[in-house]
Amino acid sequence: MSMLQLTNARGETVDLNSEKLFANTPTGLGVQFTNTYSQYETYFKTTKSTVAQGQFQIYILFGDVESQAYQTFSDFAQFLAYQPLTLTYTTDSGTWYRDGRLNSLTKTEIGGSTVFATDRINESFTLEFINNWYNNKTAEYKSYDPDPNLGTYGKIYGNQIADTSTQINSQGQQNQLVNTEFSPDFSGWNIGVPNTSGKFSQTTPLSSDTSWLLSSEKFGGSNVILKTYGSGTSSINSGLIPIGGNVLSIVAIEAYSSSNYNGTVTASLRFYYYDSNQNYISYAAKDNAKIFSWTRPIFSATSPSNAAYVVVSFVTNGSVGTSSYSQPMLVFDTTVGDYVQGLEYNHMATPAYTYAYAPYYVYIEANRNTNEQSLPLLNKSQYFGLQKGSPCIITIGGSPTDTLSPSWSVIQNGSIVATDGVLVSISENQKLVVSSYPEDQYARVYNPDGSYADVSQLQDFTKTNFVQIPEGESTVLFYVDNQATVNLTFKEERLLV
Incomplete structure (x- = not known):
C-alpha cells in the first residue's frame, strides 16, 4: 500500500503514488x-482554544x-464527483483515515x-478536512453459558435501582405490577381475596399453596399460572400499589386469561381500593364466565377520590375446573399498549443503576443479570483537551421474543457519563442502528430487505x-433481551498522527 490513497463515496479507491497519478509535495497533514x-x-492564561479546519494540498x-x-x-475528475472523500495515510506508525x-x-x-514545465498536466489538488484522523474500533457482545458457581462464588456489588423510566412500552406506559412472568417463586404475589372489612393484610405466599402450579405452557413469551380446584373461591393478588392519594386516577389492566371448565366457573379481574391508612373502601370488577380460548380482557375503572392504594386481583369462583392467566399489565391510563415486564426482582437489569460505591470497573454476573450485556472499551483518542469523547455507531439485533425499548449507559470510573435509549420494539429479523457521528446522526430500525424507518423521535429524551x-x-x-445481538463501532481519533 502506498502512503496516500483516496476513496470516494462509492467505495472506489485511487492510489496517489501510481504511474498515472504521481503526487508530490504534500502539505496540510498537521494541525x-x-x-x-x-x-x-x-502571565497569559488560556481562555479559549480552537482547532483550525485542516486543508490537505x-x-x-x-x-x-x-x-x-x-x-x-478526466477519470480523476469523475472519481471526485462522489463525495465525501476519505484520505488514507499510511506510514511506519500505522494507517489513519x-x-x-x-x-x-x-x-x-x-x-x-x-x-x-513537463510533458504532462501538473495540477494542484486541495482537500478540506471535515473531521479528525481516525481508525474504526469495533466491539461485539457474544453470549456464553455461564459457570453455575458464579451465582454463589462470584464477586457481587450492591446495586440500587435509580431509574425505572426505561421499563416502558412503545406508548410510554410503565407496568406497575411486580413479577409479571410468575417466576421462579411468585415473589410479590399473594393468595386469597383481599380484606374487605378492615385494613389490607398480607396473606399466605402463593408458593406455599400447592394447588397453584407453574404451567409448562408458554404464551407470548411468558409463563402461565394455572389453577386446578374442586370447588370454592380462590384469588391471586399483587399487593398494594400506590395510585396517587386523594386524586382521581384511571387504571386499566391487561391480562391473558383462559378457562376450560367442566362446571360453572366465573373468572374475573378486580380492583380493591384502600385509603392512605390501608383501610378498605370498595372494589370494581369485570367478570368473564366460561372463557374457552385465550382472550385479552381490558378493564378500566376510575378510583374513588379518597383512594390511595389499589390491589389487583385475579379471582376464580366455581365448582370444578381450571383457570390460567399470563402477562398481567397495569397502567395509569384509559388504554393499554403492548405488554412490558413490570418491576420484577428477577429482571433488575432493565432499569438504570447506581452503585453502592464507585468501583473503578464494572463487574457483570451473566447468570444473575441476564438482560444486561457489557462491552468493555479502550479509547486511545487524543483531543488535546478540545473534545471529551468519540462518536459511535450502535447496532442492536432483535431476539425471538422481541427486544423492547433497548437502552444503554456508558460508565467510566464508577459514574454514568452518557445514556441513550429508544422506545421501540425490535423483532427477531430487524435491527436498531443509532449513529452519533456529527455529520450523520440518526436512529433507524432496519428491515431484512434493507428498508428502514427513522425512529429518532422515539428516543428517550430523559x-x-x-x-x-x-x-x-x-x-x-x-439493557436488552439476553438473546439480542449488540455491536458497537467507535472512532479512535487523533488531531495529529
Missing part, C-alpha cells in the same frame, strides 16, 4: 490551533505518458504548469442521547 489568552502582568502529475494526461485527468470534501483542483495545459465514548477505559452496559 493548527487558535488560542485566546487573558493577560495578567507577564498536493501536486499531481496526470498520466504516465503525455498522450494519456487528459484522459487520466480522514474525511474531506474537494476545495479545488486546478486545470492547465501540458507544459503550462507554474511549478515546473437521557443524554447520541452517546460518545470517553477517552481511556470505559464500559457500555446494554
Whole structure:
C-alpha cells in the first residue's frame, strides 16, 4: 500500500503514488490551533482554544505518458464527483483515515504548469478536512453459558435501582405490577381475596399453596399460572400499589386469561381500593364466565377520590375446573399498549443503576443479570483537551421474543457519563442502528430487505442521547433481551498522527 490513497463515496479507491497519478509535495497533514489568552502582568492564561479546519494540498502529475494526461485527468475528475472523500495515510506508525470534501483542483495545459514545465498536466489538488484522523474500533457482545458457581462464588456489588423510566412500552406506559412472568417463586404475589372489612393484610405466599402450579405452557413469551380446584373461591393478588392519594386516577389492566371448565366457573379481574391508612373502601370488577380460548380482557375503572392504594386481583369462583392467566399489565391510563415486564426482582437489569460505591470497573454476573450485556472499551483518542469523547455507531439485533425499548449507559470510573435509549420494539429479523457521528446522526430500525424507518423521535429524551465514548477505559452496559445481538463501532481519533 502506498502512503496516500483516496476513496470516494462509492467505495472506489485511487492510489496517489501510481504511474498515472504521481503526487508530490504534500502539505496540510498537521494541525493548527487558535488560542485566546487573558493577560495578567507577564502571565497569559488560556481562555479559549480552537482547532483550525485542516486543508490537505498536493501536486499531481496526470498520466504516465503525455498522450494519456487528459484522459487520466478526466477519470480523476469523475472519481471526485462522489463525495465525501476519505484520505488514507499510511506510514511506519500505522494507517489513519480522514474525511474531506474537494476545495479545488486546478486545470492547465501540458507544459503550462507554474511549478515546473513537463510533458504532462501538473495540477494542484486541495482537500478540506471535515473531521479528525481516525481508525474504526469495533466491539461485539457474544453470549456464553455461564459457570453455575458464579451465582454463589462470584464477586457481587450492591446495586440500587435509580431509574425505572426505561421499563416502558412503545406508548410510554410503565407496568406497575411486580413479577409479571410468575417466576421462579411468585415473589410479590399473594393468595386469597383481599380484606374487605378492615385494613389490607398480607396473606399466605402463593408458593406455599400447592394447588397453584407453574404451567409448562408458554404464551407470548411468558409463563402461565394455572389453577386446578374442586370447588370454592380462590384469588391471586399483587399487593398494594400506590395510585396517587386523594386524586382521581384511571387504571386499566391487561391480562391473558383462559378457562376450560367442566362446571360453572366465573373468572374475573378486580380492583380493591384502600385509603392512605390501608383501610378498605370498595372494589370494581369485570367478570368473564366460561372463557374457552385465550382472550385479552381490558378493564378500566376510575378510583374513588379518597383512594390511595389499589390491589389487583385475579379471582376464580366455581365448582370444578381450571383457570390460567399470563402477562398481567397495569397502567395509569384509559388504554393499554403492548405488554412490558413490570418491576420484577428477577429482571433488575432493565432499569438504570447506581452503585453502592464507585468501583473503578464494572463487574457483570451473566447468570444473575441476564438482560444486561457489557462491552468493555479502550479509547486511545487524543483531543488535546478540545473534545471529551468519540462518536459511535450502535447496532442492536432483535431476539425471538422481541427486544423492547433497548437502552444503554456508558460508565467510566464508577459514574454514568452518557445514556441513550429508544422506545421501540425490535423483532427477531430487524435491527436498531443509532449513529452519533456529527455529520450523520440518526436512529433507524432496519428491515431484512434493507428498508428502514427513522425512529429518532422515539428516543428517550430523559437521557443524554447520541452517546460518545470517553477517552481511556470505559464500559457500555446494554439493557436488552439476553438473546439480542449488540455491536458497537467507535472512532479512535487523533488531531495529529
